[in-house]
Amino acid sequence: MSDDHDHMEHAGEAQAAVEDRRAPVVEPGHTFGSVTDKISSIVLTRGVQRGWVLGFAIAFSLTMMLLYAITMTVVEGVGLWGINIPVGWGFAIVNFVWWIGIGHAGTLISAVLLLLHQEWRTSINRFAEAMTLFAVACAGIFPLLHLGRPWVFYWLFPYPNTMTIWPQFRSPLIWDVFAVSTYGTVSLLFWYVGLIPDLATLRDRTGNRLAKVVYGFMAMGWRGSAAHWKRYHTAYTLLAGLATPLVVSVHTVVGLDFASGIVPGWHSTIFPPYFVAGAIYSGFAMVMTLAIPMRWAYGLEDFITLRHLDNMAKIILATGMIVSYGYLMEAFFGWYSMNEYEQYVTLNRALGAYRYQYWWLVFCNAIAPQLLWFSRVRRTIPVLFVICIIVNTGMWLERYIIVVTSLHRDYLPSSWGMYAGTRWDWMIYAGTLGLFLTLMFLFIRLLPMISIFEMRELVAHKEGERAAADVE
């Protein structure tokens, strides 16, 4: 009995007791075989279901609308859009920044949380990485079309040409080209490298000859040998280490697109850090927006537990506070600058023609997420879902306010203007949502949406913990 008493005072025990009160990262009772079968069966044996077909059909129709709107934009020119002088950066830039920001959570989950040994990341990293990739694809469409002559987009890249001219490397817009294309490439590599062992699993599990050939081709002959795993582990960790500063740099460069201009409301050193925080904020909201219906539709509550939702909600709350701090500081700097134009922009945002959008943005990004302080809210899934949608909307409005309000009042009142998106703008925006969801639906159907080998690792780790506890 005295032994028991000693144990109670043991710090490790106390820690374990704290652990227990939280939901587990994977429900107990799972084995290597069961996690493998459950995740691979979604792809291999479940078949095409009505809900999937319906969702895919809607998303695909929106994609067709996107293609139509893009075609018309290319044929007629960007005059179809709402952009004008002075507001030359309308929806295209708003949507670009919004999508890129969404992508950032995927990299954060897969790279930063890996380096920090946050094992709860395991069941959400794969589809968060897919989300990153598809979000970057959607983001890339906008600046390309905004060029006006998208068919000469390759002029952005430095290559020896008969015109003997070069891109201006001192311009943040060229930094953007490098940052986003590097980000897209590295995200793709990271995602694919993570997939290789799982593709081998699918190759070994499937009974379908064609699927075996295709998965086998993509798995490149992966055998899971100790030598393979050793190099694989090194490469994967190094990639995570490389992706971490990369993800910060990408949204920093996006922030610099604004901050290097002398436009009042943009010319501020706070932009890069607060853009990065906003990116993580909106990205986690999107991960939740996808994870909540997905775990329900595919019965993945065992793997994506309340613990995951709780943790993500906390990250949303934390980054939301950073973003709110950014808004406060923007207003403060506007006042403190003693610059008539900065002060005007600050007041004009809150009281001017776009005040409704501005106050909605404050509600969505600074007020609504405060509900996440309550653990009851973090565990009530429908409320979480609604908050995430609100955050996504708020982050879109934030970029709208930044882009439009700063531009629509130029230094001279003679060059003032107003901006509103046309139906073409809305069609392209909704279309990219469709493209994003189309790719997401295809991904869920064709590839394992949870990393199988990392789940096995997690099961082994949990078994080890249990065994160690038994010994004690």
Next chain:
Amino acid sequence: MKPSTPVKIYGLMAEFDTPSQLIAAARHVREAGFRRVEGYTPYPIEELGDTLHFGRSWLPLLVFLGGLFGGTAGFLLQYWVHVIHYPLNSGGKPLLSWPMFIPITFEMTILGAALTAVFSMLALNGLPMPYHPVFNVPRFTLASRDRFFLMIRRIDPLFDVERTRQMLVDLQATEVFEVPP
């Protein structure tokens, strides 16, 4: 039961139920002096890798060089364009306005290192490899699910079909297979 032509086999493969059995077996086999040994697991097990392959990996060095190359190339490109080939006065800044070259230098460093990491990992692992004898063992498909395998190749100097098989059985292998070449 006896295989027809033992000379032609690629090696002997033993199946284990648990990772600890495989690790124990791998240790024993290494200590017995076998060198052409490989383990196959459904997830990375650091201990096994350290038991079977204790050489230092070239990978980190290659990744460093890849990053160094990417960054240098990125910076020199900008230098050459803006200082040598097409000098353009932009905002009265010096031609070599190096702080403004940093973002692209940084991105190119990351790109160079990441591409090197992935392609070196694949190359050092010998991937893609369309054919490998281990796949001739039907049970081997479980190596990507929940079973653990150890293979000793025939070309190992200590290899002897009967004695090696007996050793693997003694090491608690659930089954021992001959791997056709």
